[in-house]
Amino acid sequence: MDHPLIFPMLIQMGMSLMILLWLAYSRVSRISKQGIAEIRKTGFPVHVNNASDNFKNQFEVPVIFYVLSLLIIVTGAQTSVIITAAWVFVIGRIIHAFIQLTKNVIFPWRFGVFVITVLALIIMLISFTLQVI
Incomplete structure (x- = not known):
């Protein structure tokens, strides 16, 4: 299937x-350095918690993007505005992740x-x- 929303969706995924x-790398490397017992006492460092928070963030607002993109693909309601907005969303999410990480x-x-x-x-x-009503 050749649709202009597939590539932004694949990049986001x-x-x-x-x-x-x-x-996973951050957690495993920290556990191997400190051991489970120490991690249980002190917790993971901030950068590992930021990675965890960012991973959770990928299942919040982006879920709306995925569902909306699938609806647009199924209905054929894409416009240049929609495609541009999708790319702004994905590029913004990459920048957001970079900042948080x-x-x-x-x-x-x-x-x-x-x-x-x-x-x-x-x-x-x-x-x-506006396309479907």
Whole structure:
């Protein structure tokens, strides 16, 4: 199937899997350095918790993106506005993940990118709704 929304969806899914692999590596390497008993006492360091939080984030707002994209594909209601908004969403999610997995500067950077991605999703939803009504 050749649809312009498939590639952004695959990139978003691939990023989620890469974050999962990074999280697994971070946890296993920390456990091997400190041991389970110490981790239970002190917990994981901030960078490992940030990776965990980011992986959880991949199953919040992006789920709406996946469902909406599938609806658009099934109905054939894509427009250039929808495709552009999808790419803004995915690129924004990559930037959001990068920020959270590195310095994790919430205000203004991470939150600002989050707002942009949500606005892109809202534009996708409104454009889709206008196509199908």
